[in-house]
Amino acid sequence: MxxxxxxxxxxxxxxxxxFHPQGNSMPGVQLARLAAEIKSLGDNPDVRVIVLKSGGEKAFCAGAxxxxxLSITNEADGKAFFSGFANVxxxxxxxxxxVIARIxxxxxxGGVGLAAAADYTLATEAAAVKLSELTIGIGPFVISPAVERKIGTSAFMRMSINATQFYSAAWAHEKNLYAEVFDTIEALDGAVAALAGKLSAYNPEAMKLLKQVAWEGTENWDALLAERAEMSGKLVLSDFTKQALNALKGS
Incomplete structure (x- = not known):
């Protein structure tokens, strides 16, 4: 596909x-389309709740x-690419x-960032999480505000520093990244449909105001995430990152 x-x-x-055939990884064009679709649904008066999901039954999102x-050759292009995650x-x-996320x-x-940026995230037991950015010479800078907001600085730093380890869905649930965890995809889909159905019947103005209250203090994120994208855009040009990416691509 x-x-x-x-x-x-x-x-x-x-x-x-x-969907992307490479583990639902996200090239820039995918990120731009995803941000545009979310905005479109948010602006559509016929929509009362948004569900974010990926195709396939394996990885939710393998990140960048x-x-x-590897194709990035200058700081401007690097910032533009990482701004894709910021924009989503x-x-x-x-x-x-x-926004409900189905993991x-x-x-x-970046897949962890998407899970963290949702207002309510449901997952399966297979939905382990990892922040592997340090292993390729960059850091989870763009997604860190969203992830820290959900799981706290200590858990975020644990994931970031122990960058080769997958943390289980149970751990993510304990740290409040996931609101609920299910045994199977079928059970997950049933729960997502049930919750979305309930929310679609609630007062949209009340839900809008609830979201505003929950996200108070993040009004600077447009500028903040742009700054973080610039940080990553510079680091991705390093010899360390190029060598690490080539090694992973060839493995």
Whole structure:
């Protein structure tokens, strides 16, 4: 299957789905489409709640596209690429609708950021998480505000420093990254549908105000995440990162 980002609306629920054959990794064009679809659903009066999901039954999101990272040759392009994740996180944050994330499998790097930026995240037991950025010479700078907001600085630093370890879905649940964890994808899908159905019947103005209250203090994230994207955009040009990416690509 080829990569895609799609959205559909049914019964007041707007569902946006992304897919990439390489573990649902995210090249820049995918990130731009995802941010645009989330904004579109947020602006659509027929949508009362947004569900974010990825295609397939394995990884939820493997993070940044290694191939695209290797193609970056200057700081401007580096900042532009990492701004893609920033734009998706900010689209989720600023959408006037609650965002439910469905995490059916492993989430790495930017995938953890997407899970953290949702207002309510449900997952399966297979949805382990990892922040592997240090292993390739960069850091989880763009996603750190969203991840720290959900799990706290201590847990964020633990994941960032122990960058080769996957942390279980149970651990992510304990640290409040996941609100609920299920045995199977079928059970996950049932819970997502049930929750989205309930929310679609609630007062949209009340949910909008609830979201505003929950995200108070993040009004500077447009500028903050742009600064973090610039940090990553510089580091990705290093010899360390190029060598690490080539080694991983060839393994």
């Amino acid at each position: 080829e990569a895609f980002v799609t959205s559909e609306i049914a019964g007041g629920v707007g569902t946006v789905t992304f 596209s290694f191939s695209e990272l 996180i900010n689209a989720m944050r600023k959408a006037p609708k609650l 059916q499998g492993r989430a790495v790097g």
